[in-house]
Amino acid sequence: MKNIENSFPLSDKLINNFEVYQDDIKRNDDEEIFNVRKKAFDQFLKLGLPTQALEDWRNTDLTDVYKEEYQHYYDNPGIVEDVDKVFQCNVPHLDTIMLAMLNGRYVSKDEALVKLENGVIYGSFAAALQQYPDIVAAHFAQYADASKSAFTAINTAMAQDGFFIYVPDGVEFKKPLQIVNIINHDKNICLQTRNLIVLGKNTKLCLIHCDDSYNHQKSLSNTVSEIVLGENAILDHYKMQNVNNASTIINATYFEMKDNAQLSSNGLSLNGGILKNSNYVKMNGRACECNIYGLYLMDKKQHIDNLVFIDHLYPNCNSRELFKGILDDSATAVFNGHVVVHKDAQKTNAFQSNKNILLTDKAKVNTKPFLEIYADDVKCSHGATVGQLDNEAMFYIRSRGISEHNAKMLLMYAFADEVIQKISVLPLRYRTEDMVKRRLRGELSVCDQCVLHCSTPEKEYNFEIDLTKV
Amino acid sequence: MEKEKNHILKEVTNSEYKWGFVTDIEMDTATVGLTEDTVRFISAKKNEPEFLLEYRLKAYKKWLEMEQPQWAHLKIPIINYQDIIYYAAPKKKKELSSLDEVDPALLETFKKLGISLDEQKKLSGVAVDAVIDSVSVKTTFTETLSKQGIIFCSFSDAVQNHPDLVKQYMGSVVPYGDNYFAALNSAVFSDGSFCYIPKGVRCPVELSTYFRINAANTGQFERTLIIADEGAYVSYMEGCTAPQRDENQLHAAIVEIVAMKDAEVKYSTVQNWYPGDKNGLGGIFNFVTKRGICKGSNSKISWTQVETGSAITWKYPSCILLGDHSVGEFYSVAITNNHQQADTGSKMIHLGKNTKSTIISKGISAGFSNNSYRGLVKIAKNATNSRNYSQCDSLLMGDKCGAHTWPYIKAENSSSIIEHEATTSKISEDQLFYCQQRGISTESAIGLIVNGYAKEVLNKLPMEFAVEAQKLLSISLEGSVG
Numbered sequence: 001m002k003n004i005e006n007s008f009p010l011s012d013k014l015i016n017n018f019e020v021y022q023d024d025i026k027r028n029d030d031e032e033i034f035n036v037r038k039k040a041f042d043q044f045l046k047l048g049l050p051t052q053a054l055e056d057w058r059n060t061d062l063t064d065v066y067k068e069e070y071q072h073y074y075d076n077p078g079i080v081e082d083v084d085k086v087f088q089c090n091v092p093h094l095d096t097i098m099l100a101m102l103n104g105r106y107v108s109k110d111e112a113l114v115k116l117e118n119g120v121i122y123g124s125f126a127a128a129l130q131q132y133p134d135i136v137a138a139h140f141a142q143y144a145d146a147s148k149s150a151f152t153a154i155n156t157a158m159a160q161d162g163f164f165i166y167v168p169d170g171v172e173f174k175k176p177l178q179i180v181n182i183i184n185h186d187k188n189i190c191l192q193t194r195n196l197i198v199l200g201k202n203t204k205l206c207l208i209h210c211d212d213s214y215n216h217q218k219s220l221s222n223t224v225s226e227i228v229l230g231e232n233a234i235l236d237h238y239k240m241q242n243v244n245n246a247s248t249i250i251n252a253t254y255f256e257m258k259d260n261a262q263l264s265s266n267g268l269s270l271n272g273g274i275l276k277n278s279n280y281v282k283m284n285g286r287a288c289e290c291n292i293y294g295l296y297l298m299d300k301k302q303h304i305d306n307l308v309f310i311d312h313l314y315p316n317c318n319s320r321e322l323f324k325g326i327l328d329d330s331a332t333a334v335f336n337g338h339v340v341v342h343k344d345a346q347k348t349n350a351f352q353s354n355k356n357i358l359l360t361d362k363a364k365v366n367t368k369p370f371l372e373i374y375a376d377d378v379k380c381s382h383g384a385t386v387g388q389l390d391n392e393a394m395f396y397i398r399s400r401g402i403s404e405h406n407a408k409m410l411l412m413y414a415f416a417d418e419v420i421q422k423i424s425v426l427p428l429r430y431r432t433e434d435m436v437k438r439r440l441r442g443e444l445s446v447c448d449q450c451v452l453h454c455s456t457p458e459k460e461y462n463f464e465i466d467l468t469k470v
Numbered sequence: 471m472e473k474e475k476n477h478i479l480k481e482v483t484n485s486e487y488k489w490g491f492v493t494d495i496e497m498d499t500a501t502v503g504l505t506e507d508t509v510r511f512i513s514a515k516k517n518e519p520e521f522l523l524e525y526r527l528k529a530y531k532k533w534l535e536m537e538q539p540q541w542a543h544l545k546i547p548i549i550n551y552q553d554i555i556y557y558a559a560p561k562k563k564k565e566l567s568s569l570d571e572v573d574p575a576l577l578e579t580f581k582k583l584g585i586s587l588d589e590q591k592k593l594s595g596v597a598v599d600a601v602i603d604s605v606s607v608k609t610t611f612t613e614t615l616s617k618q619g620i621i622f623c624s625f626s627d628a629v630q631n632h633p634d635l636v637k638q639y640m641g642s643v644v645p646y647g648d649n650y651f652a653a654l655n656s657a658v659f660s661d662g663s664f665c666y667i668p669k670g671v672r673c674p675v676e677l678s679t680y681f682r683i684n685a686a687n688t689g690q691f692e693r694t695l696i697i698a699d700e701g702a703y704v705s706y707m708e709g710c711t712a713p714q715r716d717e718n719q720l721h722a723a724i725v726e727i728v729a730m731k732d733a734e735v736k737y738s739t740v741q742n743w744y745p746g747d748k749n750g751l752g753g754i755f756n757f758v759t760k761r762g763i764c765k766g767s768n769s770k771i772s773w774t775q776v777e778t779g780s781a782i783t784w785k786y787p788s789c790i791l792l793g794d795h796s797v798g799e800f801y802s803v804a805i806t807n808n809h810q811q812a813d814t815g816s817k818m819i820h821l822g823k824n825t826k827s828t829i830i831s832k833g834i835s836a837g838f839s840n841n842s843y844r845g846l847v848k849i850a851k852n853a854t855n856s857r858n859y860s861q862c863d864s865l866l867m868g869d870k871c872g873a874h875t876w877p878y879i880k881a882e883n884s885s886s887i888i889e890h891e892a893t894t895s896k897i898s899e900d901q902l903f904y905c906q907q908r909g910i911s912t913e914s915a916i917g918l919i920v921n922g923y924a925k926e927v928l929n930k931l932p933m934e935f936a937v938e939a940q941k942l943l944s945i946s947l948e949g950s951v952g
Contacts, residue, residue: 343869358884361851365881372543372874373894376866380894386849386881387888 529656731766750809753781764796
């Protein structure tokens with residue numbers, strides 16, 4: 001692959017910021033970690049920002065984003081009024097432990113890092129760097145390969161905060177952990193968030209991760225999450241994205257799985273300007289199982305790019321991918337599925353599926369489900385469809401006296417439902433069902449109470465607490 | 471049983487190439503290497519009109535600016551383009567008027583290939599144009615065809631006798647700058663076949679070209695141009711073999727098809743170039759650009775290919791569906807064995823309304839080979855109500871081979887439906903068990919299953935070819951097919 005020489009205002013600013021803020025960047029680091037950062041920074045210099053010349057980015061054009069002027073590239077002091085009020089969850093009956101993040105920084109009234117009696121640690125990544133350098137050093141940048149992705153490289157180099165979760169061997173964490181990450185700033189910001197989740201042997205965790213935005217400023221959010229699943233670990237991972245149309249989210253999640261680990265990841269993208277979600281799953285053990293689901297409902301000029309890379313290294317692993325999307329107006333969607341089955345990974349089952357509905361002639365889909373197989377005793381399949389609502393189904397419903405509009409809603413909802421049904425946390429599923437229905441009706445923007453007021457610039461939110469004091 | 475299977479697989483990987491003989495024919499060759507002079511030499515040798523020489527030179531200049539593509543999932547050894555003979559022709563003694571005058575050694579070659587021109591002419595009614603080392607040797611049935619106004623001749627004859635048609639259509643589907651190998655071919659092509667079916671004519675016989683590389687160190691660069699005028703129909707077959715040599719030889723061909731309103735062209739290929747020995751030594755590099763355009767409404771182009779040979783195959787027969795209601799089809803069986811590599815598939819570009827395309831691709835990999843399907847289905851904004859169905863299956867035999875699928879799907883309107891399905895698996899133990907239970911030996915069972923697996927595509931081949939293809943399938947996977 002070739003990367004043409006590129007220089008954009010964004011890369012220049014990022015490089016400049018790394019040098020200017022170097023002392024601040026390394027304030028929590030021990031030497032080892034700072035060396036990792038420097039190496040990653042060198043990688044970034046080498047790679048340059050990804051352009052469409054790269055296969056993984058060929059259908060996502062970020063040139064405009066790269067040219068954007070942001071007021072902040074490194075320090076993003078946000079303002080918050082009342083943590084509880086802002087970060088209230090709008091999912092009824094959902095009993096979770098909530099962690100709040102504002103502009104990529106962990107916010108809490110209490111301690112930045114909580115250690116429970118059973119040994120579970122959760123809280124701020126920056127605090128973890130100071131308090132648990134051993135755990136962090138053992139995993140930080142071990143899975144996120146800076147040599148392949150410039151965004152991962154710059155994140156490794158610069159990211160200060162994010163969330164950190166550590167579940168020691170043998171602990172089953174009953175209550176779902178919910179992370180609400182809100183982007184709210186009166187200026188255009190570019191931010192780097194780094195998350196690290198370590199699950200020990202025989203553990204269980206349910207993690208809900210929401211990205212929301214409050215105002216209508218432009219933002220570029222580059223998030224890298226490293227998630228390690230030890231032997232027999234079970235992770236239920238949910239990722240909700242509902243940000244304003246001026247937001248660009250570059251989100252890369254690196255899963256590392258050991259023997260018998262089970263992963264279920266469910267990505268729900270409801271709104272956003274440009275969303276790029278990359279999931280890299282490395283099945284580094286036998287008999288692993290992973291299910292990656294995704295649902296995207298895009299309209300206006302929104303763009304979504306889902307990349308799923310699954311690496312089957314050992315025998316007897318199963319992977320399943322199901323991505324479904326409905327595209328309205330001039331929305332564009334990209335799906336890049338890539339499954340590699342290595343020579344020794346016999347008895348592998350890998351299934352990929354991407355289904356799309358185009359509602360208008362301006363909407364576009366580019367899909368590439370790709371299989372690369374070097375073992376013979378495998379069952380692998382992939383499927384991709386692009387179409388529209390089934391005319392016969394439409395006729396069937398309408399002949400029973402249901403209006404065209406309602407019939408359409410019904411069919412679209414039924415299409416999306418296959419993914420929604422995979423959500424195993426019931427209150428979350430009901431809430432998602434509701435949100436999807438509202439989204440399809442175009443009502444998400446008018447619902448009260450909801451933080452997801454994606455396209456209503458009129459609403460004003462005032463926060464006066466200085467984050468640095470929190 | 472496992473042992474027996476391994477034994478069979480071993481035999482599969484040990485099978486040898488049957489067409490590896492060399493015919494001793496006096497050759498007329500160009501000097502080694504490629505310069506502007508080589509291009510001029512070829513053009514002069516063929517007594518070509520000015521426009522063609524210009525076209526060649528333009529292509530040559532373009533080629534110099536281009537780089538060999540690296541994106542395919544292939545390990546291509548560095549090719550020294552200055553080490554190839556770009557023109558080799560059997561020495562012409564005098565003009566041939568009947569089959570009897572053809573060099574007996576040449577006839578012997580075709581007999582060995584099982585396509586005795588004489589016999590073919592009498593028995594099967596297939597018109598054959600045989601191309602040996604890039605030069606068309608003999609075209610049979612020309613007279614019968616010409617009565618109906620069908621032009622079927624070698625490309626050089628077409629250049630001499632029908633320069634207007636050549637000028638109008640050559641490069642209209644595959645422009646000289648299309649890709650590296652197309653540019654190379656456009657600069658140095660030596661001969662090929664030309665076929666024109668006039669308005670409303672249904673070609674009564676199946677047209678066929680047989681390609682053979684005979685001389686050492688030569689590259690074969692032929693061009694095929696098929697034009698089906700309004701309402702015409704033609705079924706065209708292409709077969710190829712090459713002698714067994716330790717060096718790699720380059721084959722970079724171009725096939726262009728133009729289908730006007732209501733016309734139908736069916737193009738079948740059985741590709742059996744020398745694949746190299748079982749250690750991956752030698753073999754043909756088959757870098758071919760094949761493309762058809764459905765220019766008028768209701769036209770149809772159908773590609774069927776059985777790919778068993780070549781050390782490296784790089785080939786994507788494509789259809790541009792420009793006319794409304796036009797149809798594109800692609801049926802392929804690709805078998806790779808030993809150290810063969812194949813990166814093949816199809817492109818369907820939907821531009822007209824209500825256009826339809828079907829892609830059925832079956833890959834079989836054995837030994838140490840790698841077999842990739844790479845395809846593009848693009849439905850443009852104005853191609854409303856278009857439909858595509860693609861199915862790509864891969865069968866793996868042995869644990870040292872690879873099978874890959876890269877489908878690119880681009881949809882730009884809301885009234886079209888695209889479906890893509892693909893599976894990869896090995897021959898299931900259940901299926902084997904079922905057959906064996908009924909007294910069928912493992913070997914026959916594997917043969918049965920592989921043949922059944924490829925049937926969908928083999929059925930699309932014309933009768934004469936289907937028999938040959940099945941035979942080829944057996945030989946390529948010798949030991950496993952009954």
